[in-house]
Amino acid sequence: MINSKELYRNYSDYLVERFGEKVYKIPISISGTCPNRDGKLGTGGCIFCGEEGAGHETLSKEILPVEQFKRNSQYISKRYKANKFIPYFQDFTNTYMPVEEFKKNISQVCLENVVGIAISTRPDCIDKKYLLALADIQKNFGIKIYIELGLQSVNYKTLKKINRGHTLAEFIDSVLMIKEFGFDICVHVILNLPWDDIEDTIECAKVLSALKVDGVKLHALYIDKNTKMAELFNSGDIDIIDLEEYVDRVVEFLAYLSGDIVIQRLVGRAPEENTLFVNWNRSWWIIKDMIENQMRAKGIRQGIKCDYLGGKALK
Ligand code: SF4
Numbered sequence: 001m002i003n004s005k006e007l008y009r010n011y012s013d014y015l016v017e018r019f020g021e022k023v024y025k026i027p028i029s030i031s032g033t034c035p036n037r038d039g040k041l042g043t044g045g046c047i048f049c050g051e052e053g054a055g056h057e058t059l060s061k062e063i064l065p066v067e068q069f070k071r072n073s074q075y076i077s078k079r080y081k082a083n084k085f086i087p088y089f090q091d092f093t094n095t096y097m098p099v100e101e102f103k104k105n106i107s108q109v110c111l112e113n114v115v116g117i118a119i120s121t122r123p124d125c126i127d128k129k130y131l132l133a134l135a136d137i138q139k140n141f142g143i144k145i146y147i148e149l150g151l152q153s154v155n156y157k158t159l160k161k162i163n164r165g166h167t168l169a170e171f172i173d174s175v176l177m178i179k180e181f182g183f184d185i186c187v188h189v190i191l192n193l194p195w196d197d198i199e200d201t202i203e204c205a206k207v208l209s210a211l212k213v214d215g216v217k218l219h220a221l222y223i224d225k226n227t228k229m230a231e232l233f234n235s236g237d238i239d240i241i242d243l244e245e246y247v248d249r250v251v252e253f254l255a256y257l258s259g260d261i262v263i264q265r266l267v268g269r270a271p272e273e274n275t276l277f278v279n280w281n282r283s284w285w286i287i288k289d290m291i292e293n294q295m296r297a298k299g300i301r302q303g304i305k306c307d308y309l310g311g312k313a314l315k
Contacts, residue, residue: 002296006301007254007300007301007302008266009263009302011265021083023085025079025086025118026068026087027058028068030094030097031089031091031096034122035093036163037092044073045163046152046164047227047229048190048221048227050224050274058091060070060249063138065087066104069111073085084114087114087118094124098131100127104116106133107137107157110141110143114141114143116143116145118186119134119144121149122147122165123166123170124166126147126177126178128144131181133181135181138183146184146186148186152164152193153193154168154200154207155195158196162193175224176211179212184215185215186213186215186217187217189219191246191253192240192245192249193221198267201252202252202256205252205255205256209257214262215261216257216264216265217268218263218267220267222275242280243282248294250291251291252305254303257302257303259301259306263302266288269284
């Protein structure tokens with residue numbers, strides 16, 4: 001049987017290639033909000049975003065970043081005999097604070113066993129000031145910088161419907177800015193937003209490949225009880241595609257996505273409490289198996305349909 005390493009470029013292999021051994025990401029919480037929630041751009045946030053942002057796995061932001069890092073990394077170190085780590089500033093918008101505060105938060109976790117820093121943010125919350133601060137950190141501590149951008153959909157009409165507060169243009173702008181600094185970019189996308197179809201899925205793979213991003217994280221939409229998305233779901237105003245259709249979309253996405261892009265996450269996980277809908281009530285690994293099995297059955301590999309860049313009509 002063809003193993004998953006041959007189907008798509010997986011993240012754990014990338015980390016071993018890059019750092020010579022297994023590396024573990026340690027989630028850290030420093031931000032409690034974002035401009036789409038605190039009134040700067042809006043107050044409701046994205047219509048699927050719950051009170052925790054993406055932070056159900058993190059410790060409280062009241063604990064110093066260095067303390068959060070030490071607690072979690074010591075636990076992982078004992079459990080998996082891990083030596084190298086990437087602190088991951090995960091929930092809400094981690095560049096949405098004064099740049100000096102941002103720099104102080106990041107610098108304190110640049111310890112001896114840290115090989116990189118991952119920072120999750122919105123495309124409209126990164127500019128040259130933050131990128132210069134990160135360039136300093138990279139130089140001073142000799143670590144790699146990974147920036148994770150939430151995009152969710154390339155369909156700018158869907159972005160409006162989910163109240164993202166930015167369009168596709170801001171995303172492209174941030175990718176181009178970050179590229180100038182040579183930092184790695186990983187993009188978060190949801191392939192089953194109710195207003196998107198398979199054409200949006202394919203276009204998403206094509207746009208990310210054309211922009212030469214470095215990684216992607218896929219997530220199926222989950223519906224947190226206390227959100228506008230939950231209201232739409234309960235009133236029957238939105239439908240969620242079935243699991244088989246979702247698997248088809250992921251397989252097509254991977255077929256069109258450049259083979260160089262690392263799949264940091266194939267199937268997302270979410271807490272079941274406070275949610276109305278998560279992963280069709282299946283374990284994440286069942287969905288992963290379904291995706292991989294369909295790739296095997298159809299003879300699909302990541303990038304097999306990525307023939308559209310660099311002057312397709314001339315080929
Ligand atoms: S940008 Fe992120 S943190 Fe802000 S509302 Fe949207 S999903 Fe939530």
